[in-house]
Amino acid sequence: MSITVYVPRDASALSLGADAVAKAIQAEASSRHLDVNIVRNGSRGLYWLEPLVEVETPAGRMAYGPVQPTDVLGLFDADFLHGGDDVLKLGPTEEIAWLKSQQRLTFARMGLVDPRSLDDYLAHDGYRGLTAALEMEPAAIVQAVIDSGLRGRGGAAFPTGIKWKTCLDAAAERKYIVCNADEGDSGTFSDRMIMEGDPFVLIEGMTIAGLAVGATHGYIYLRIEYPHAQRALEAAIEAAKARGYLGDDICGSGKVFHLEVRMAAGAYICGEETSLLESLEGKRGQVRFKPPLPAIQGLFGKPTVINNVISLATVPIILDRGAAFYRDFGLGKSRGTLPLQLAGNVKRPGLVERAFGLTLRELIEEYGGGTASGRPVRAVQVGGPLGAYIPASKLDTPVDYEAFAAIGGMLGHGGVVVFDDTVDMAAQARFAMEFCAIESCGKCTPCRIGSTRGVEVIDRIVAGDRAEKARNEVLLRDLCRTMVDGSLCALGGMAPFPVLSALDHFHEDFEGARQRTAP
Amino acid sequence: MKPAKSVAPLPPIDDKIRCAVLDVTGRLKDQPGALLPVLHGVQAALGYVPEEAIALIAREMNLSRADVHGVVTFYHYFRMQPAGKRTIYLCRAESCQSMGAAKLEQHIKQRLGVDFHQTSADGRWTLEPVYCLGNCACSPAMLVDDELKGRVTPEGFDAWLLSEIP
Numbered sequence: 001m002s003i004t005v006y007v008p009r010d011a012s013a014l015s016l017g018a019d020a021v022a023k024a025i026q027a028e029a030s031s032r033h034l035d036v037n038i039v040r041n042g043s044r045g046l047y048w049l050e051p052l053v054e055v056e057t058p059a060g061r062m063a064y065g066p067v068q069p070t071d072v073l074g075l076f077d078a079d080f081l082h083g084g085d086d087v088l089k090l091g092p093t094e095e096i097a098w099l100k101s102q103q104r105l106t107f108a109r110m111g112l113v114d115p116r117s118l119d120d121y122l123a124h125d126g127y128r129g130l131t132a133a134l135e136m137e138p139a140a141i142v143q144a145v146i147d148s149g150l151r152g153r154g155g156a157a158f159p160t161g162i163k164w165k166t167c168l169d170a171a172a173e174r175k176y177i178v179c180n181a182d183e184g185d186s187g188t189f190s191d192r193m194i195m196e197g198d199p200f201v202l203i204e205g206m207t208i209a210g211l212a213v214g215a216t217h218g219y220i221y222l223r224i225e226y227p228h229a230q231r232a233l234e235a236a237i238e239a240a241k242a243r244g245y246l247g248d249d250i251c252g253s254g255k256v257f258h259l260e261v262r263m264a265a266g267a268y269i270c271g272e273e274t275s276l277l278e279s280l281e282g283k284r285g286q287v288r289f290k291p292p293l294p295a296i297q298g299l300f301g302k303p304t305v306i307n308n309v310i311s312l313a314t315v316p317i318i319l320d321r322g323a324a325f326y327r328d329f330g331l332g333k334s335r336g337t338l339p340l341q342l343a344g345n346v347k348r349p350g351l352v353e354r355a356f357g358l359t360l361r362e363l364i365e366e367y368g369g370g371t372a373s374g375r376p377v378r379a380v381q382v383g384g385p386l387g388a389y390i391p392a393s394k395l396d397t398p399v400d401y402e403a404f405a406a407i408g409g410m411l412g413h414g415g416v417v418v419f420d421d422t423v424d425m426a427a428q429a430r431f432a433m434e435f436c437a438i439e440s441c442g443k444c445t446p447c448r449i450g451s452t453r454g455v456e457v458i459d460r461i462v463a464g465d466r467a468e469k470a471r472n473e474v475l476l477r478d479l480c481r482t483m484v485d486g487s488l489c490a491l492g493g494m495a496p497f498p499v500l501s502a503l504d505h506f507h508e509d510f511e512g513a514r515q516r517t518a519p
Numbered sequence: 520m521k522p523a524k525s526v527a528p529l530p531p532i533d534d535k536i537r538c539a540v541l542d543v544t545g546r547l548k549d550q551p552g553a554l555l556p557v558l559h560g561v562q563a564a565l566g567y568v569p570e571e572a573i574a575l576i577a578r579e580m581n582l583s584r585a586d587v588h589g590v591v592t593f594y595h596y597f598r599m600q601p602a603g604k605r606t607i608y609l610c611r612a613e614s615c616q617s618m619g620a621a622k623l624e625q626h627i628k629q630r631l632g633v634d635f636h637q638t639s640a641d642g643r644w645t646l647e648p649v650y651c652l653g654n655c656a657c658s659p660a661m662l663v664d665d666e667l668k669g670r671v672t673p674e675g676f677d678a679w680l681l682s683e684i685p
Binding site: 011012014015016047048050183184185186187188189191192224225226227228262263264265266267268279280281282283284285286300341342343344345349350351372381385415417418419420423428431435438439441 | 551552553554555556558559586589590593594595596597608612613614615616617618649650651652653654655656657658660662665667668669670
């Protein structure tokens with residue numbers, strides 16, 4: 001009988017040699033005349049253990065990792081195909097504490113299924129949300145999403161259901177669903193994991209959104225830096241079409257929904273929703289004035305729901321299990337779970353989906369295991385390049401939209417980047433301004449000019465004498481206020497956050513007084 | 520009735536470029552918001568979007584040359600000069616910074632003898648900066664054409680480069 005072995009096809013796992021491992025296992029199995037069926041699954045998100053190989057045994061899936069091609073011979077000798085012991089053996093995957101303690105709702109199937117197999121998706125509760133939605137009135141679907149408390153996971157945290165209701169109430173002969181898959185924030189990769197590891201859940205979520213607001217066409221605007229996700233999505237869309245889950249008659253209901261992937265072209269600003277719509281229309285990705293809201297006048301001037309990948313991929317479980325099931329996770333106004341992405345200088349990086357309320361310290365110390373370098377944590381940037389740098393003294397802040405706002409930070413898309421004590425925070429502040437200058441769309445002056453002036457002023461602070469430093473710090477703070485108050489969108493409006501947080505919490509780095517410790 | 524096409528003569532254009540552009544526009548130009556897909560198609564076929572292709576793309580899509588030029592130059596991914604045989608996209612963003620990307624960047628620039636946006640003297644490598652590849656759990660990262668690499672060290676880069684040279 002054939003033995004099933006799982007080797008991830010996730011891009012990060014591939015970047016660590018997963019393809020070579022899969023080949024080595026296939027070759028060794030052939031030479032030993034063993035019947036092995038290799039399934040290329042998504043990643044479980046335990047990235048320090050990738051490539052993580054799993055074997056299907058009567059006692060469940062057994063994990064081995066990190067596996068290199070040179071380890072494969074030893075694994076066969078240890079009879080890993082029957083769960084044999086080896087130094088790389090991690091035990092049953094589901095029992096790994098790092099994974100077991102998580103609350104995976106959006107990521108429920110991550111790493112379990114073959115992302116190219118619609119049958120596998122169906123066997124793991126796939127398309128149950130759509131089945132439920134097909135029995136409901138559009139307004140009831142929208143109400144379920146409102147009741148779930150789901151807020152936009154792309155960063156702005158706007159209630160998803162309210163957006164949908166606005167679009168549902170807008171009368172038009174044509175409406176659109178747009179998925180923002182331009183995951184540009186550094187430290188984030190949850191969208192990529194979903195698209196590569198469980199693409200059908202995104203397709204299902206978008207189809208439900210289409211039913212809810214009366215849209216018949218959807219676009220996934222995908223960043224060009226994600227070629228693996230493109231292939232996974234295109235294969236999944238073809239499979240869904242072939243089986244009637246997309247097209248002119250969804251599951252025999254007579255409802256219409258078409259979906260296509262559109263590739264971005266490397267502009268960070270196109271993650272901003274109105275820039276993204278401009279880009280989809282074939283124009284320069286310049287920010288639009290709001291109002292009108294995209295839900296009323298969006299893509300090609302038509303009412304458009306534009307949501308992040310994670311928001312849309314969370315909709316199926318809400319429709320399947322009910323709004324109350326999802327809402328019961330979390331605290332305060334932050335309901336449900338957040339897939340946190342633990343990255344940077346950390347020993348055990350990866351995907352941690354937990355209900356809101358976990359503290360940063362629990363995340364970084366218990367899941368992350370501290371820094372990879374073994375040095376103390378000095379700063380943590382949460383929410384991408386526009387997120388504040390949080391000092392080690394504030395690590396007890398719970399993961400909650402309001403709690404982060406209270407300390408001048410933002411959760412954003414849930415990316416957490418850890419820095420050790422060798423980091424130069426003046427350089428990080430400078431980078432924030434430099435990044436804003438490179439990526440500014442150029443439409444508004446505070447962002448276009450302010451970011452360049454910001455780089456110059458920080459250079460003068462770092463290089464100047466004491467009087468020069470003091471004068472320029474006043475100027476920098478003033479410039480930051482102008483950018484925050486006067487920019488058209490979050491790029492210019494939030495790029496000052498990392499700068500100001502560096503000034504406030506790590507002032508010594510701008511004084512030139514801090515003794516540099518060599519890494 | 521279709522609107523009459525502009526009859527203003529096009530600037531001279533290389534045959535290979537004209538065929539490639541017409542093939543792409545013929546396939547893609549009628550979808551809504553077609554300009555990005557068309558530019559991706561042209562760049563995939565030719566490796567870049569040549570200056571001389573812009574007037575033809577504009578005419579085929581019923582846009583102004585300024586519209587097309589504006590879009591090509593707005594997006595970092597579109598290039599108007601040919602690249603080397605392979606393109607290395609090196610991540611400069613925060614997660615990779617926290618794991619030594621600045622040092623790696625210096626090393627790679629020195630090793631290939633190029634700055635960002637340049638091609639090595641032997642025409643093999645073009646180096647481009649990128650801001651996040653979504654491989655932040657395996658920083659520092661780079662993408663070579665469409666092959667992702669993680670936990671790249673200066674030594675690891677050298678070993679990889681050596682393995683790539685036939």
